[in-house]
Amino acid sequence: MEDRKHKAIENHKKGYNCGQAIACAYCDVVGVDEETAFKMTEGLGLGMGCMEGTCGAITGAITILGFKNSTANLEAPNSKGKTYQLSKELVETFKNKNKAIVCKDLKGIETNQVLRSCQGCIEDASDILDDILNKME
Template sequence: MGNRTDKAAELHNKGYNCAQAVACSFCDEFGIDEAAMFRLTEGMGLGMGCMEGTCGAVNGAVTILGLLNSSANLEKPDSKGQTYKLSKELVETFKNKNKSIVCKDLKGVETGEVLRSCPGCIEDAVIILEKILEEHR
């Protein structure tokens, strides 16, 4: 594991949810205040909706992709198409590795088969995100 995966694991062990752990581990790289990112991603943990939605680690990673790619052109938003492509790449890679991006499926809530633990999801999201960042800078 690299520095980012270690940092994300440390944050998760400290009590950050999966989205917060992933997104906050990249705050230094993007010059974003960690407390602000923590607050912005708080509702994305536990699969948004008590395990019914997208894995928090994936949500946190997609949040960082917006920081990477958005032009922040408020008058004429012009970068979302490319951001959607990057997000799709991340989601598809994560899903191919773990068979799902839905929290309750990853945790085996209905099937009893755990596809990936929260720490594993965090690690995967960070690794996939780092690869995309490296390729698209």
């Protein structure tokens, strides 16, 4: 899985937002083509809402968890509870490590204290996602 973390970092260096960087690096794990993953996560950069929301690396990783765990049962959505649990685990682990999950807080926009760089957030989200995916197998 270390290769996926490096791919995510390279994606970000190419101009992908943090959500796209993660989702595109893991799209093969969930059987989604990279172009679709790229399009679906385009709005997840800059912490959704220009730094006002959750870090894109986190939301990109949660997107992958949803793809991986969902039964896609449209008539009786029966997998969302487990997906919520997995998402909560990812968010809590990230927050425990970095003291925040909101983009502007991580970047120190209001405090002038940077908690984590975008690359660091991508690395952390990737590591946490790898751990959760390994436990799912």
